[in-house]
Amino acid sequence: MAEPAVWTRDLTKRFGDFTAVDRVSFEVRAGEIVGYLGPNGSGKTTTIRMLLGLLRPSAGEASVLGYDVRRETERIRARVGYMSQKFALYDELSAWENLTFYAGVYGVKDTAALQRAVDLVGLAQVKDERAAALPIGWRQRLALATAIVHRPTLLILDEPTSGVDPVARRAFWDLIYALADEGVTAFVTTHYMDEAEYCNRVGVMRRGRLLAMDTPTALKRMALPGLAWDVRAEPLLEALEVLEGAPGVLRAGLAGDHLRAITSRGVRASDLRRALRGRGLQVRLVAKVEPTLEDVFLALAAD
Amino acid sequence: MISDRLRSLIRKEFIQIARDPRTLYITFAIPVIQLFLLGYTATTDVRNVPLVVFDQDRSPTSRRLVDAYRAADYFRLAYDVGSEKELRELIDRGDARAGLLIPPDYSERVLEGEQVAVAFVLDGSDPNVASTTLAAAELIGKAHSTDLMVERLMRQGLAEAFDPPLEVRIRVWYNPDMESAFFMVPALIGMILQLLTSMLTATAIVRERERGTIEQLIVTPIRSWELIVGKLTPYVLIAFFDMLEVLVVGTFWFGVPIRGSLGLLLALSALFLTGSLGIGLFISTMAKTQQEAIMLVYFTMLPTIFLSGFFFPLAAMPPVLQAISYLIPLRYFLIIIRSVLLKGVGASSLQQEIIALAIFGLVMMTAAALRFRKRLD
Amino acid sequence: MALIEAENLTKSFGNVLAVDGLSLHVEGGEIYALVGPDGAGKTTTMRLLCGAMEPDQGRVRLAGYDLAREPDRARNELGYLPQRFSLYGELTVLENLRFFAEVRGLPRDQWLPRSKEILEFVGLAEFVDRRAEALSGGMKQKLGLAAALVHHPRVLLLDEPTGGVDPVTRQGFWQLVIRLLRQGVAVVISTPYMDEASRCTRVGFMNAGRLLMEGTPTEIASRLAGRVLAVTGSPWRVLEQIARQDPEVEDVRAFGDRLHLRLRPGSGRRVARRLRRAARRAGADLEGVRAVDPGLADVFLAALEGVPDG
Known part of the structure; x- marks a missing residue:
């Protein structure tokens, strides 16, 4: 595993006078679960959006799975699973229809792959319910399922547990660990201080700056x-x-x-x-x- | 060739539409309601104008004149009064819109063969109605006067020799009874096509942005054009369905003829739609909320309605507005659809309009597609 | 005297029993946290307490006034900060506060001095003329708190007050709450955050409309005292398996760089011994096994699984 799944060097994003992300440099090694901890508005989402090519960096460099975020956006997107903060689900569609939709968009034809995603997140019992009718814990699982239908090697999760209660959060982290067991790398943002403890390494963001990144134990010892x-x-x-x-x-x-x-x-x-x-x-x-x-x-x- | 991704997207869009039946019903109900409202209310036909008569002569001759006015269904004899003051009051109050004053010596002078002046008073507050009424009143008066002259000549034994030197026979083509519906239905089809497609496409895309699903779509391998085509296809179909709906109601209820080729009409409608879709797409790249998108669509509809020749004839507008009207695609489409439906003309007579629509569609689509990027900034 | 007294509150929506026979007593100077999973009934409870909903059964007294019989007096003692409190972005800080003061019935000659006092208290005095939309998240929250406090209530209800807020800002917010406690105000917050709940003087854990347990954070955590082991070492997947196979380990929770094991009561030493032996046999490297203080989350998760206290 010589190549890191994600690396950035002095990655910067400015919106007018406001610097949302300020010279951020870090690495996510393949197979790691890395947390990106910070309050709302600290630049977590902006960093992720640059990694996915949704926003163009103002300065600095970044690569995801060996591809440049500026030039090779589509290659990155095809290989990354992304779960955005709002849980991008279509309310009028059933859980299964949401899944088949995203599978279709990713060009996945094999229903076995869908079934696998359903089984993994344990959605079988709510498969035919409309997304709108699902409680938030289920919506979160469904959103995760839609992000993994194409078997990505890197998962980028933006505040996946925001608004989800502690019990559902715990269950969700069990899913992330299960995916990590299959070799998936995970990059997860969160504003829950206690949640960062679940990660192998944690980066601490505040006001666009990455203040430190290390294991939770080392952070407590050093910082x-x-x-x-x-x-x-x-x-x-x-x-x-x-x-x-x-x-x-x-x-x-x-x-x-x-x-x-x-x-x-x-x-x-x-x-x-x-x-x-x-x-x-x-x-x-x-x-x-x-x-x-x-x-x-x-x-x-x-x- | 349709890619799997595109098919997925279209299927999803149809499920969403089908699961929101209320919006769908409204989408299908609005055009018919609009058609009935416009077909009956926005009529510029003049009929049954209430007429007040002050006949000071009260002879069989004067009654013939009144009957002449009554015979045409332009006028309805509403009041028969005994003084000029009463006549004035009725017109002031708006109870009567026109008044006929016949002088006391009317029959006497007609029989003498003299010229008599008959006064016709008109309420000019609604110029549209007034001008038509005036024309009708003049026509009826002149016709009656000719009749009287012929009778007089006949009495003098000259009738055999008399033939009016000129007879003007007016024939109204395409819309012989000058029915407003004939004028309105085609126009309405054009307006509905534009309003629905631009509104539906703009809001459908902005809704994805509002809900945050667009972000997820952007990070999938889907291509921009697939995203655009996938979002637009269902709404094109809905628009065509609406168009057929209006056409059917227009034909069977209002009796609007389809004289030209339906195939040509559909083809040219599709051309017109590219422009409307482009407008919707363009708006979707600017608006952040559905509300904003709807406001922007209305903003584009205002000049479209007033400067396309929908209600008001372009020829009567100031030159500046006439110049602007060349930028309005509905202007061309109205000419096309009225020509095809009412005149039954073919594509060769409509070349200019077709070229204009093609240019507009191309420019609008390109501009929108350029703005529609798979990025958030 | 308890400033908040709720007796046997019950509220159902159709067939769903949202709040089921809940009783709550909070005294002046106390801050009480309602925690629990989604749909546990926290928000409904808050709405019953502030009178936004009427209970099917039971009653609420605020500062001695019955909310059903003397609603005006009871509400006069109540400050409420809803989760998404409504500020008017186009109005300035002072105009917002004036609006809320006038709505609360503060007379003309009182709203201005009181507004200045409360803005001083929350630290917004220098921003009186700034538009609310131009405030930072933390400042908006302070303005919300000021609006809830403008009429000097003795009871304060906060619905999920500090979600996603910068810890530095949150620190400031808590300082304000502590000063209110010193003035004898009774505070109830609802929160999904365990770390927030653990700062409160008392915690009530709700599930399915009922209070499952209640007590000081220390009391609650002591229910699992000595029953949580932290294990570090590698490869951690092997260690996890070893732990799961142990007969006296009830639950294994993976964290980024360690495992937390929940044990049967009184089994700590035995389990540690067995783990060391098993790790040696499996060729795994067991760096450390030590007892850690259980957190509120540990206790609540155990309670939801129906594990008896030991």
């Missing part, structure tokens, strides 16, 4: 400037105020019935206890915890 803590103290909201002002505390926030703090590396549990007790608060627990990708994101965004 976070300090330590993450769970703090339980009474009364909670006063404790939050104290923590926000304590020396060494970079960030503190409410985490339900307790507080979460990010501090610089030198800080010890006893420092935090002392600060809280000094203001007459009851301290129940101060424990070092594993940071989340949201902690990572906030740390990267602060630079």
Whole structure:
């Protein structure tokens, strides 16, 4: 697997004065599941659209499956499965009709291939229902099925789980893993911080810039400037105020019935206890915890 | 040759159309409703104009004059009044649109062989009606006057020798009874063809954009032209169906003749459609929402209706507007369809119009296809 | 006193029981998260709580006022930020706020000082003359919050407030909510995000119209305490298979660079031992096995599968 499935170098897209994607460089190796994490409007969709030749890059280079995104668009499109944010389904058509339509457009004649897609995503029971009548979890699966009818080697999924509940999301990721087992490379954007944990590697986007790309574990180790803590103290909201002002505390926030703090590396549990007790608060627990990708994101965004 | 991709696209489009029966019904109902409305309301025929008569003579001679007016179905004797004031009031109120004043010495002077002046008053507020009424009133008056003269000569024993030196026989060709429907039905076919095709194609494509499905289609190996042809084909068929519908109703209900070749008509309609489809396609490349597309289609329909000769004769328009009208494809198609239906002429008499439509279709389609890219920016 | 008291709320649409005997109590200073899968009844519950829908059974009291009997008083205590709250893009920030204040019945001499105060609070004071359509996503959200708070409500309902928002912005939004909690406001949010729910003081998990469980995030997570193992190593497909074959592993969840195993209660050490042995036999490299704190999502997924607590 010498050739990466996707690579970009200083890929840039400007709309007038606005730079939607700003000198982004990364690689997706064949067989990987790579996440592209960022809030709405951070440039995720624009990046994907450039990879698919839907938008012309303003600067920089990119290639998908060895083809240039500017010149060899049609070759890329024939080999890539794409699932756009809106789930491109025709509401008046049944699930099966949607599938046969996309199969026809891709020139797939073999109904066995369609059946395979149906079986894989588990659509058999809703095959004849109109797309409009399907709940969002099923629509999402159907959209995935339409994106894989032509057996693409690379899947590009733009916020595939947006608006889908946690249970359906979990099931959807199981499907992605099943496809990965068959050797499919997946490039998935998401704004769910917790969802990025499903990916082999994660790129963090903000305001058009790719801030970092690595495994979730490495990101937590490298990107976070300090330590993450769970703090339980009474009364909670006063404790939050104290923590926000304590020396060494970079960030503190409410985490339900307790507080979460990010501090610089030198800080010890006893420092935090002392600060809280000094203001007459009851301290129940101060424990070092594993940071989340949201902690990572906030740390990267602060630079 | 139809590729599998294209067939897929067309099949999908038909399923979508069939699953939205309400839109389909409306698509088929609108032309017939329009036809009936225009066929009956937009009539420029003048009939049964309410006439008020103030006959101060009240003799058999004067009654013959009134009868002459009544005999033609242009006028309906609505009021017979006893004073000029009453006559004036009735016309002021609009209860009567025309008035006939016969002087007290009418019969006396006619029998004497003198010239008598009879006053005919007309409500000119609707110029269309007024001009036709005026012509009718003059004609009836002159005819009656000729009759009276012949009678007088006969009484003097000169009738044998008398033959009017000139007899003008008016014959109206193509539309002998001057029925508005004859004029309207062909025009309506043209308008419906353009409105429906441009509206349906524009909204069908913009709908894909609104729903985000166009993005998915773009990333498939489908070619631009396949996408265009696939989207357009179903609507061309619908447009033709509508056209036949209007033609059938026009022929059997309104009695519009089909004097020329139906094949020629269909062929030239197809030529005209390329332009309308081009308009729809072009609009679809500009509009972001279906609402915007519909507004743009209406925007193109306004000049089309007013500057094509649909309602108003082009010859009466200011030169600037006449010049603009050469850019309106319906202008040419109206000439074609009226000629083929009513005059039964062949393609050779319509060469100019055919060339104009071909140029328009080619330009519109090329412009739209150039704008219609498989890209989002 | 609980500012939000809902007793035995029931609402059905035709044959579908959308909300089934739901009771909810939220006190001032508390923020309560309603989470659950699509169609669980979250949105219907929110609509019942704000009076946009009438329940078939049950009642809602807001700040002591019965929503059915004294709707005007109850609504006066209520601020509601719908998922797609309606701002008028063509109006400026202040004009929007004035509109919502006047709709809320604030008298002429009060809307302006109150609007300025609330804009100061949400941090939009310097943008009063900007058109709403020109605001960023986060600022629009703050304006929505300002509109919901313009009449000083003591009860605040937020329907999926921070979906897709920049975490930096979300951080700011939560700071505002915390300040409201300090003022004694009772807040209910509905959200599909587990990480959002885990920030709330209490969480209720809904499924099929009913509250399956309720408690502080710590209480809920403790239901699976010691029952989640994180496994790293390679090749992970082999490790996954080994884990699935273990009799005391209930569920295996793949993450990008690790596996999470849910175990039968009290089986942690046994499972870890067996995994190491099996990995050695299969020639796989088991880098690490360690217990991790269960997340809310772990508990909820287990609950949906009908796994008993241990």
